[in-house]
Structure formats: C-alpha cells, structure tokens
Amino acid sequence: MNAFVALLIRDMRIAVRAGGGALIGAIFFLIVVVTVPFAVGPDLKLLGRIGPAVLWLGALLASLLALDRLFAADHEDGSLDVLMMGELPLELTILAKAAAHWLTTGLPLLFVAPLLGLMLDMDPAAMGPLLAALAVGTPALTFIGLVGAALSVALRRGGLLLAVIVLPLTIPILVFGVSTSEAASAGRTGFGPAFTILCALSMASLVLGPFAAAAALRHGLE
Amino acid sequence: MRLTAHDLACVRGGRKVFAGVSFDLAGGDVMLVTGPNGAGKSSLLRVVAGLLRPASGRLSLEGGAKEASIAEQSHYVGHQDALKTTLSVAENLAFWTAFLGRGDDVMAALTAFDLAPLAHLPAAYLSAGQRKRLSLARLAAVKRPIWLLDEPLSALDHASQGRLVELMRHHRDRGGLAIVASHGPIGLAPALELRLGPT
Numbered sequence: 001m002n003a004f005v006a007l008l009i010r011d012m013r014i015a016v017r018a019g020g021g022a023l024i025g026a027i028f029f030l031i032v033v034v035t036v037p038f039a040v041g042p043d044l045k046l047l048g049r050i051g052p053a054v055l056w057l058g059a060l061l062a063s064l065l066a067l068d069r070l071f072a073a074d075h076e077d078g079s080l081d082v083l084m085m086g087e088l089p090l091e092l093t094i095l096a097k098a099a100a101h102w103l104t105t106g107l108p109l110l111f112v113a114p115l116l117g118l119m120l121d122m123d124p125a126a127m128g129p130l131l132a133a134l135a136v137g138t139p140a141l142t143f144i145g146l147v148g149a150a151l152s153v154a155l156r157r158g159g160l161l162l163a164v165i166v167l168p169l170t171i172p173i174l175v176f177g178v179s180t181s182e183a184a185s186a187g188r189t190g191f192g193p194a195f196t197i198l199c200a201l202s203m204a205s206l207v208l209g210p211f212a213a214a215a216a217l218r219h220g221l222e
Numbered sequence: 223m224r225l226t227a228h229d230l231a232c233v234r235g236g237r238k239v240f241a242g243v244s245f246d247l248a249g250g251d252v253m254l255v256t257g258p259n260g261a262g263k264s265s266l267l268r269v270v271a272g273l274l275r276p277a278s279g280r281l282s283l284e285g286g287a288k289e290a291s292i293a294e295q296s297h298y299v300g301h302q303d304a305l306k307t308t309l310s311v312a313e314n315l316a317f318w319t320a321f322l323g324r325g326d327d328v329m330a331a332l333t334a335f336d337l338a339p340l341a342h343l344p345a346a347y348l349s350a351g352q353r354k355r356l357s358l359a360r361l362a363a364v365k366r367p368i369w370l371l372d373e374p375l376s377a378l379d380h381a382s383q384g385r386l387v388e389l390m391r392h393h394r395d396r397g398g399l400a401i402v403a404s405h406g407p408i409g410l411a412p413a414l415e416l417r418l419g420p421t
Contacts, residue, residue, distance in 0.1 A: 006320035010309070017308035078302025082360075085293045087323050208239050 003088040011100030021066025025105035029062040051120035052181030060095035063141040090214040106138035133180040140202035143209030150216035230279035231242040247395035254412035261419030263403035296368040303357035331363035333352035364412035369400040
C-alpha cells in the first residue's frame with residue numbers, strides 16, 4: 001500500500017508542477033464550453049436545453065487531454081521499466097496512476113462545471129444531478145481511457161490514436177450522463193435509472209480498465 | 223541463492239538477437255557481459271529483468287525470497303535513467319525507495335553518490351553524469367539481491383566510478399548477484415564473463 005500511495009503522490013506532484021497536465025484539463029473544459037454560445041448564438045432557451053450535453057462533451061474531451069502522456073512519459077524516461085519491477089501488481093500500479101490522473105484532471109472539472117452551467121443558462125435545480133453524474137462519470141472516462149493510453153504507449157504521436165480508440169468506448173457514458181441531467185432538468189422520473197446505469201458503467205470500467213491496460217502494457221512492451 | 227539461465231534466446235523484430243545463452247550464477251558472483259554493439263547485451267539484461275519475454279529457454283532463481291519473481295528481487299539500471307525532471311533529486315529517489323519497498327535512508331544513498339548537496343535541485347538541472355549517479359543511487363537506497371546494470375560506468379567521472387565499484391564490491395561481499403553489461407573493464411574481477419555475438 002505504501003508503494004501505491006507513493007506513486008499516487010508522485011504523479012499528482014508531477015501534474016501540478018511545470019509542464020504537468022493538472023488544470024490544463026479544467027482550462028480546456030472552460031474554453032470548449034465558452035465557445036459554444038458563440039457558435040450557437042445567444043438563444044438562452046436553446047443553450048439551456050443543450051447545456052448538459054455541451055458540459056459532458058467538454059468533460060469528455062478534457063479528460064482525454066492529458067491521458068496520452070499517462071504511460072508514454074514513463075515509457076520514454078524508463079520509469080515504466082522500474083514500475084513494472086515493483087512488488088506492487090501492475091494492475092494496482094495502473095490504478096494508482098489512473099487515480100492520480102482523475103484527481104488532477106477530472107476532479108477540477110467538477111468545480112468549474114457549476115460556473116459554466118450558469119453561463120449556459122441551465123436550470124439551477126438540474127445542477128446538483130449534473131454534478132453527481134459528472135462525479136460518477138468522469139472516473140469512468142479516465143478508466144476507459146487508460147486502455148487506450150496503454151495501447152498507444154510506445155507510439156510517438158499516440159494522442160490521436162488514443163482519441164480514436166477511446167471515444168467510441170465512452171459513448172455509453174455520454175448517453176447515460178446526458179440523460180441523467182436531462183431527466184433531472186425536465187423534472188421527469190428518469191434520473192434514478194440512468195444514474196444507476198452510469199454508476200454501474202463506472203464501476204465496471206474501474207475494475208476492468210486496469211486489467212485491460214496491464215495486459216496491453218505487458219504485451220506492448222516486447 | 224542461485225540464478226540459472228538455460229538456453230535463452232531472444233528475438234526482436236523478427237531478428238534473432240542471441241540464442242543458446244546459458245549461465246549459472248551463485249550468490250556473490252558478478253558476471254560481465256561483453257560483445258559488440260547490437261550483440262544483445264541490453265536485451266539479455268531486459269530478459270532477466272522480466273521486461274522482455276525470451277523466445278525460448280528458461281530462467282530460474284533458487285533460494286530467493288519466497289513468492290517473489292526475479293524481477294521483484296532485481297534492480298535494473300539501463301540507459302534510461304527513470305528520473306522525472308520536475309521533481310527534485312531527493313523526491314526522485316524518495317519515490318523509488320518508497321515504491322520499490324523496504325528502503326533505507328534516502329539521504330544516505332544520496333551521500334553515497336555525492337548527491338546530497340544537490341538534494342533540492344530539480345532533476346532537470348543535472349548533468350548526464352549526475353543523472354546517472356542519481357539513477358544508480360537506487361541500488362544503495364533499496365536492498366535487492368540481483369543487480370542488472372547496463373553500462374553502469376558510462377558518463378561517470380573517475381571518483382563516481384570508484385564509488386560504484388566500491389558499492390558493487392560491498393553488494394558482492396554480502397552475497398548479492400550482479401550482471402553487468404560493459405565494453406570495458408568494470409573495476410573488479412568478474413567471476414565469469416559472457417561474450418555475446420559472433421565469436
């Protein structure tokens with residue numbers, strides 16, 4: 001457990017230092033969402049209606065942003081070799097890295113989202129459910145993205161490939177994430193079921209992601 | 223403890239790098255691996271470290287810690303230094319010490335490689351030789367019985383080479399194993415020498 005915590009702290013520390021990925025995600029999220037009203041026009045009704053979808057798309061893109069460096073940076077400087085020789089099982093090593101990634105790029109999104117919801121004229125009553133859905137859904141985005149990051153680890157420009165691999169797999173998260181928010185803002189009763197499915201997707205990716213990523217890393221490094 | 227390789231072969235990118243490599247090392251042995259560029263010295267070390275799968279052959283370890291693989295009991299110091307440039311010298315080593323487990327005093331290991339005055343400097347500002355020393359400081363910070371060193375003396379100045387040789391001698395006297403890939407002499411007499419490549 002000591003090794004797990006040490007890796008978690010190291011990755012978070014690297015993320016907040018110069019050149020790290022922390023807050024870049026949140027700022028990117030901000031930029032993406034802010035540009036939408038310029039494209040769509042100042043129609044508050046329309047913005048309010050598409051608000052949750054815009055926020056989810058922004059969150060999806062923002063969490064992909066730093067993901068391509070998750071293993072590639074460690075691969076380039078040889079750290080990955082040493083990480084694989086630790087007593088910590090590779091799956092847990094990957095879990096620690098993913099947790100650090102979420103804490104530095106996923107979690108800040110939750111703090112920015114209410115502000116952006118306001119800008120998109122979202123119903124204030126829908127904000128709570130949206131945040132709950134984002135809190136549950138963004139870890140799933142990270143853990144699904146892990147697999148893509150592990151598959152593209154040895155490629156020099158793996159970022160684009162990562163997006164191509166990962167984005168289709170995140171569609172269920174997007175569908176249920178947006179439908180929770182829509183159900184909540186329309187006052188319909190659909191929130192519960194959609195939220196439950198979102199939780200299930202998140203749990204499944206939390207369990208399967210590290211194993212798939214570990215298998216990909218073991219295979220890919222030959 | 224006893225590290226045995228039987229008829230190891232390694233294929234990379236469809237090309238046979240080496241084949242038919244066998245050795246038998248007991249505790250306290252240092253094996254020097256020599257050979258021309260591309261003979262497979264680094265690949266052999268990576269195979270032993272579990273970072274490459276051998277195309278055929280067997281590796282076995284007797285008498286190590288129970289239920290621990292060879293990789294988990296080995297230090298591998300290759301050409302890449304496994305350092306994070308934004309972390310300080312002390313943070314880099316402290317992380318590997320905590321991660322690899324059962325670490326001793328980080329400052330003592332830094333002092334052993336004369337890095338203590340630089341402890342708070344970000345690793346980005348280190349020279350090539352200082353980076354190599356910091357990377358080698360893992361050997362002193364965490365006790366592991368098998369050392370796999372790829373060109374450990376490259377980029378090191380004379381004094382640091384002496385420190386490393388001293389550390390290797392100490393490791394050997396405690397019953398540790400070492401496999402060292404090098405082009406030149408390593409400063410202490412190896413128990414055996416493995417020559418790879420065309421003979």
